[in-house]
Amino acid sequence: xxxxxxxFSSLKQQGKTALIPYIxxxxxxxxxxxxxxxxxxxxxxxxxxxxxxxxxxMADGPVIQRASERALLHKVxxxxxxxxxxxxxxxxxxxxxxxxxxxxxxxxVGAVAFADKAKAADVDGVITVDYPPEECGSFVKExxxxxxxxxxxxxxxxxxxxxxxxxxxxxxxxYYVSLKGVTxxxxxxxxxxxxxxxxxxxxxxxxVGVGFGxxxxxxxxxxxxxxxxVVVGSxxxxxxxxxxxxxxxxxxxxxxxxxxxxxxxx
Amino acid sequence: MQLYDMPDAxxxxxxxxxxxxxxxxxxxxxxxxxMYEKYRHDPVFLAEYAYDLKHFVGRPSPxxxxxxxSDKIGxxxxxxxxxxxxHTGAHKINNTIGQALLAKRxxxxxxxxxxxxxxxxxxxxxxxxxxxxxxxxxxxSEDVKRQAPNxxxxxxxxxxVVPVESGSKTLKDALNEAMRDWVTNVHNTFYxxxxxxxxxxxxxxxxxFQAIIGIEAKQQMMEMVGRQPEAVVACVGGGSNAMGIFYPxxxxxxxxxxxxxxxGLGMETGKHAAPLTANSAVGVLHGNRTYxxxxxxxxxxxxxxxxxxxxxxxxxxxxxxxxxxKRAEYVAVTDDEAMxxxxxxxxxxxxxxALESSHGLAYxxxxxxTMSKDKIILVNLSGRxxxxxxxxxxxxxxxL
Numbered sequence: 001x002x003x004x005x006x007x008f009s010s011l012k013q014q015g016k017t018a019l020i021p022y023i024x025x026x027x028x029x030x031x032x033x034x035x036x037x038x039x040x041x042x043x044x045x046x047x048x049x050x051x052x053x054x055x056x057x058m059a060d061g062p063v064i065q066r067a068s069e070r071a072l073l074h075k076v077x078x079x080x081x082x083x084x085x086x087x088x089x090x091x092x093x094x095x096x097x098x099x100x101x102x103x104x105x106x107x108x109v110g111a112v113a114f115a116d117k118a119k120a121a122d123v124d125g126v127i128t129v130d131y132p133p134e135e136c137g138s139f140v141k142e143x144x145x146x147x148x149x150x151x152x153x154x155x156x157x158x159x160x161x162x163x164x165x166x167x168x169x170x171x172x173x174x175y176y177v178s179l180k181g182v183t184x185x186x187x188x189x190x191x192x193x194x195x196x197x198x199x200x201x202x203x204x205x206x207x208v209g210v211g212f213g214x215x216x217x218x219x220x221x222x223x224x225x226x227x228x229x230v231v232v233g234s235x236x237x238x239x240x241x242x243x244x245x246x247x248x249x250x251x252x253x254x255x256x257x258x259x260x261x262x263x264x265x266x
Numbered sequence: 267m268q269l270y271d272m273p274d275a276x277x278x279x280x281x282x283x284x285x286x287x288x289x290x291x292x293x294x295x296x297x298x299x300x301m302y303e304k305y306r307h308d309p310v311f312l313a314e315y316a317y318d319l320k321h322f323v324g325r326p327s328p329x330x331x332x333x334x335x336s337d338k339i340g341x342x343x344x345x346x347x348x349x350x351x352x353h354t355g356a357h358k359i360n361n362t363i364g365q366a367l368l369a370k371r372x373x374x375x376x377x378x379x380x381x382x383x384x385x386x387x388x389x390x391x392x393x394x395x396x397x398x399x400x401x402x403x404x405x406x407s408e409d410v411k412r413q414a415p416n417x418x419x420x421x422x423x424x425x426x427v428v429p430v431e432s433g434s435k436t437l438k439d440a441l442n443e444a445m446r447d448w449v450t451n452v453h454n455t456f457y458x459x460x461x462x463x464x465x466x467x468x469x470x471x472x473x474x475f476q477a478i479i480g481i482e483a484k485q486q487m488m489e490m491v492g493r494q495p496e497a498v499v500a501c502v503g504g505g506s507n508a509m510g511i512f513y514p515x516x517x518x519x520x521x522x523x524x525x526x527x528x529x530g531l532g533m534e535t536g537k538h539a540a541p542l543t544a545n546s547a548v549g550v551l552h553g554n555r556t557y558x559x560x561x562x563x564x565x566x567x568x569x570x571x572x573x574x575x576x577x578x579x580x581x582x583x584x585x586x587x588x589x590x591x592k593r594a595e596y597v598a599v600t601d602d603e604a605m606x607x608x609x610x611x612x613x614x615x616x617x618x619x620a621l622e623s624s625h626g627l628a629y630x631x632x633x634x635x636t637m638s639k640d641k642i643i644l645v646n647l648s649g650r651x652x653x654x655x656x657x658x659x660x661x662x663x664x665x666l
Binding site for chain 2: 053054055056057058059061062065069072075077078079102103104105106107108109129130131132134135152153154155156157158159162166177
């Protein structure tokens, strides 16, 4: 069984929702990434979404774009990110790692070579923001052949027919983008999200994660009540951005503890 | 009959083009695709478009035989398709009118655009004012500085200009920012893309709206000289003016189609904006697959050109396709060569060309020298150079 599946079924038995923090690899500096990942796990991360820096993150808001820019100052590319996962795996073989990024860094390596390298680094899932199912060709198969889950986004504008198309390609879980717009936008309408998540569940047995717009304990708790996983991205990156070398890990730990308490209380 | 039939139903030109966007944009693009399919052959829509091209833009734009320039070079005859004479001073208005009329029909009261040199921004602000649409233009903060007159023109026309501070602060970053606006405000907003790039249906739609350039040129060449030119030359950044003049010529045999990219400080320096000429790796950016200037990690690298309108790391997917099937040729000229051609046209013909178009002129001059006097080169003079006088003056250490 894949790590992602294992985590979801164990949480389900406990009646809990997964907390998935997002950080951009290499932000604020590559030397912190692996310790940040361990800190996230220690303070309640059930899985980690690890962003691959990209020069043109079109679907991200300013917060995550700045994280990419900070990482790119240190030339953190896909190969460096995979090396970080390898290092992380030396001491943590249980926590699923989901890479999140854009198509071009993957195309620069090549789909097959990327899938091989991701497998070698023991990556569990891949979200490619600008690879809709119609365009990703054999990529999904290359991943699944290596037991890596291709995770797809669903949005408020995805109709039932497309949900069908997407869930038929996805594995691991599906990621419902809880609002229109880019990452880090405001105004989460929890009633609307609940009704969308319910209708997605009618079309798939895959766990449904919800992200975009979760900014504090209250929104994390409300989301946890309706989803199988809560993804926290921009808020996590803001905590990193607002820290210095001395308080980086403790600031991230405090935020994680706050979110974990909220998610578990749902 | 048009034999060439591209793209396919999902916007692919061979391996290029497509719809590489986040799920949040898929629905908006599908709505646009359906509406464009509905109206692209609709006689009422096309009549409205044609009316505006004639009475608002001043089309058809003439073809002009640049005799003194041709004599000075001493080779083939150079003819100019005078897109610089259009209202707003460039070919960009052909496309913005088409898309704005579509926005009206789709009930979108707000239009947004990205702009590099500012010509597309001005053309969008212009048609937005004419149709009573709210207009927001995204422009890299570097470009805001080097194209100040166009920024002021957009403001005069009632548009809001948003300087973009992210990334390299140029055209590609303006495009990212406009996409972000669109994905957030898609219910009331139409995104008017200015070039033949972006996700399907943009490369096809922008080409179709710009094809009026080539359609007119074919007819005008017959009227003027009774035949078609040996070569059609146009500058290529994203590639909209080139696609506009090339497209109707694709099925015409024996007409060479030559796209001229910006070699910047020289191809060998790496400081250029010529992904086709450099044979850059193929990748995915801004919703389509194409040749892209990128590093080994797949990050987009900064481009260089004296001309803001050519300063783009990618190129429209149809140009990538035309290069691969060898129907079009792609070359590049340096900043210095473009500047020389700029001054040459000013002095010999009394026409101040845009720096973008000066790249096409520079290559046409080189090519003309290798051809006999009875041969014809048609250059798409895509815009006028009034917007560039600050850049040119600065190069000569003159303050205006």
